[in-house]
Amino acid sequence: MRYSAFSIVRQALTGNVNWKPAWRQPEPKPFYDVIIVGGGGHGLATAYYLAKEFGLKNIAVLEKGYLGSGNVGLQYHDRALQLHAAR
Numbered sequence: 765m766r767y768s769a770f771s772i773v774r775q776a777l778t779g780n781v782n783w784k785p786a787w788r789q790p791e792p793k794p795f796y797d798v799i800i801v802g803g804g805g806h807g808l809a810t811a812y813y814l815a816k817e818f819g820l821k822n823i824a825v826l827e828k829g830y831l832g833s834g835n836v837g838l839q840y841h842d843r844a845l846q847l848h849a850a851r
């Protein structure tokens with residue numbers, strides 16, 4: 765998928781509700797070499813380095829929300845920043 769500055773501005777002005785998903789939705793396979801629970805920074809980095817350094821290609825990352833929806837994404841969320849500041 766390609767993103768233009770125009771499309772990013774248009775999406776920002778219309779509530780960011782018209783983005784097409786940038787990922788596939790494949791059926792789960794019956795077998796994986798590695799299953800990682802959690803698509804946060806650690807889970808995604810683990811999957812990336814297992815593929816890059818060890819050549820594994822049959823890896824599943826199971827995420828209950830959306831990728832980066834945990835603390836790794838919350839760092840920049842307004843509410844999280846408020847909570848962080850209140851500590």
Ligand SMILES: Cc1cc2nc3c(=O)[nH]c(=O)nc-3n(C[C@H](O)[C@H](O)[C@H](O)COP(=O)(O)OP(=O)(O)OC[C@H]3O[C@@H](n4cnc5c(N)ncnc54)[C@H](O)[C@@H]3O)c2cc1C
Pocket residue numbers: 801802803804805806807826827828829830831832833834835836837838839840844845848
């Ligand atoms: C406000 C704030 C500021 C921070 N600032 C810094 C900083 O400046 N520097 C720094 O190094 N660190 C900082 N951190 C800490 C850093 O964000 C975390 O250490 C890091 O994000 C942890 O990554 P993670 O992948 O382990 O967890 P997460 O990013 O939380 O990811 C875990 C993922 O697992 C998923 N999950 C959970 N349970 C299940 C399940 N049963 N099935 C499927 N999926 C599941 C969640 O939905 C989530 O996406 C900050 C954290 C916060 C909240």
